[in-house]
Amino acid sequence: MPFTTLIDPQTLHQRLHAPDWAVVDCRFDLADPEAGRRAWQAGHIPGAVFADLEQVLSGPRQRHTGRHPLPDPDALAAWLSRHGIGNDTQVVAYDSGPGMFAARLWWLLRWLGHDAVAVLNGGLEAWRAMGGDLDDAAPERPGARFIPRPGSMPVVDTAALAREPEGWLLVDARSEERYAGESEPMDPVAGHVPGALNRPFTRNLGPDQRLQPEATLETEWRTLLAHAGGRPAAVMCGSGVTACHHLLALAHTGIEGVALYAGSWSEWIRDPERPVRRGRTP
Template identity: 45%
Template structure:
């Protein structure tokens, strides 16, 4: 099975004892909006996982705007949500898959294979007339044991060491104006990590909001060498994760996430900043 599953497939899983559907809706700058939307209406049986309370650690001097959660804290949150090592997990949001992809990546990072992102998202689900409810369930806690896949992650000092090295491609997943340093509405400095190329994460979606298939994703990244290590980042490590999925769908296997991303990079005053376009992939 691919990483992306259809709404029809998800509908068939409602009530299945080995499946947890996770609502990951979240609005940056409005931290309660996602939970409020969940409590008003969600896929029947879905649990809610909060980007900042469950899927991130508290913000500190370094680590970016959405630091990776402590492994123990994350396993507690997953266990409380009814997610065990054998559970199939389907994540959804209404932000094009960005928040759902964060949960997908975290579970993969913890060694959990059976995790998927629902295509199109909750708005499309409701427009299609699929069932919704406001009933909030309390799942029975189960044990989740993490087997951390360290090879999926790079830290800031590793990115520093790799700058300018052959055999590595650094991908910035933000919108082009932010990448080029022409605009920065969120972080305190504009620009990108030197040597990074730009692949806006939303270009992995079609005009209708559905995920492009593997062949279309491969076309997006056709100029990249699959033998090189790929490091993906964004502003805070969240919207980079849809690009990680897209690269996997395109057949890339050496893909790592710089989880702290741009907001972590610029928290170190000695780190260089580039602006404009980088021409070489």
């Protein structure tokens, strides 16, 4: 059976050199875009290839898009193929710990129709705490062929939300301060989409940076999604990256069907006519 949401460090260690497994390092720092690559070069899980958030896991930024548009499916498929990842490969994604960037790759692969992808629970810190080795060599993997099947995960765009804002339950994964408009380090406008509820992605995590127990997550998420009242639900954040962590948590509890608002806040505010709300209430 493939791993489809999470994998623990011990299991990865046992399967690290298994045929047709691939490990992908997704470390990134929004304030220092080259930090992830430098960290990978300094030391990574043996055999791990590096996937840059802005060069691989996002498409080119345009005038009307958010900061991290979805990549072109064929371009991402070509990158996967070059790095030896095919449609039968078990992929394990990791970042420094919380999974906020690894979850982006997890969601993208699911979006392309590839279910055999899991996030390393606790990330590199959990790997090192277990005593896992690091390697600074660039891996040499034979090429493969990845055929994308885009559309396998639900997505909602800005036009649909702007056209019928009350027709969706939006859940914003940013911090309470950013949601309220009290702090905005990344985007030129502070606040949130009117009506959106706030659940920072960090609430999915325990103190060890691993996902909370499945039962806890399911209870919390079902309570939150009850506010939908029959409406479809979507998750968002600043640019469609950390929102994927919510979708990972939902999938781990067996809750499917929640959409990603890929453009998120940084795309919503591209049009100054779109409404903005500040404060800690929807």
